Ligand SMILES: Cc1cc2nc3c(=O)[nH]c(=O)nc-3n(C[C@H](O)[C@H](O)[C@H](O)COP(=O)(O)OP(=O)(O)OC[C@H]3O[C@@H](n4cnc5c(N)ncnc54)[C@H](O)[C@@H]3O)c2cc1C
């Protein structure tokens with residue numbers, strides 16, 4: 136029966152692990168810890184009973200199931216490049232406190248507060264920060280939710296807090312806010328029937344082109360003469376934007392490409408296709424969020440928030456930007472996957488380029504992430 140060693144060999148050591156934190160939360164005796172930003176069970180843990188719970192919790196090892204999971208959640212209808220959905224709107228918060236700290240339209244934070252106040256949820260897994268280093272946190276009060284507003288760039292094992300949220304904090308109606316990979320992972324845990332996952336009642340996904348290793352970002356920001364702890368906001372659009380002391384410094388994306396982890400290079404999900412609601416800035420004007428409402432649960436909570444007049448909304452005529460980026464991400468990821476496979480077979484860049492019908496320069500881009 137596969138055990139921790141198999142998880143390590145097949146997901147962690149191969150670089151496929153997205154550091155979602157599910158295996159950490161799944162181990163009933165908390166043997167797996169985050170070590171150098173990777174889930175590891177110490178070599179000499181004699182108490183590990185060699186069960187298969189951590190192995191079973193890893194969605195990356197059962198990626199073939201994702202389509203089935205999507206079909207069971209969203210129905211068997213036509214799926215688009217941005218996934219199945221009911222409607223897309225633009226929205227922004229009316230809460231002046233949220234406006235000050237949120238990333239874009241403040242819809243994630245406003246929605247969490249509404250869901251908490253109306254009893255839909257009793258807490259959420261969110262991402263706080265230490266400096267700008269992202270930290271997985273449990274939030275069950277207004278203050279904790281507002282403190283988590285704003286995007287942090289860096290790999291974060293969001294789901295590692297699920298056990299503490301359920302067992303220590305006694306939460307039973309949890310919202311998971313996360314990148315598309317976090318949302319895929321929690322959907323998988325629910326599909327597998329991990330008891331802890333039944334406490335998750337709502338999922339809010341963030342659009343995501345790619346992520347960056349935090350320590351690498353610190354170096355890039357430092358190289359521009361800035362101390363990351365003095366930065367007010369970080370933001371990625373067509374450039375990597377750093378806001379500090381009332382000034383904005385924009386780095387071409389190519390300058391931070393070497394910080395992108397391997398698992399992001401082959402990730403195909405831009406618009407959090409398995410979330411109840413997916414939210415991002417792409418497709419909307421500055422200060423607004425694009426909101427993709429996918430499920431009945433998502434519709435119910437979004438409509439409730441609108442009815443309470445907590446947000447302003449407007450129709451989006453055509454979400455062409457979101458579709459284009461989603462489609463480009465899928466194409467690029469597929470090509471990168473093929474490039475990695477051919478490289479593993481020992482082919483050089485010229486041979487790979489000939490097989491895939493692309494330039495050698497493009498092969499380098501795929502292999503090196505630039
Ligand atoms: C790594 C990353 C890449 C992104 N890339 C894109 C993109 O390419 N295009 C686009 O349109 N949008 C992208 N986004 C989403 C965007 O930055 C905003 O999060 C989104 O528009 C919601 O804005 P808001 O004002 O409603 O959120 P807020 O109200 O400010 O709330 C933000 C929420 O995000 C959560 N959060 C913060 N950092 C992380 C993290 N690292 N992982 C998981 N959850 C986190 C917090 O818990 C908080 O609840 C990205 C976000 C992240 C974290």
Ligand code: SF4
Nearest residue numbers: 162183184185186189
């Ligand atoms: S006890 Fe089971 S779940 Fe925990 S590390 Fe060992 S094999 Fe994995």
Ligand code: SF4
Nearest residue numbers: 152153155156158193
């Ligand atoms: S469950 Fe998540 S954190 Fe654990 S090995 Fe799999 S992808 Fe990595």
Ligand code: SF4
Nearest residue numbers: 316343345346399402
């Ligand atoms: S690109 Fe994919 S794997 Fe990387 S953080 Fe975004 S959703 Fe996760």
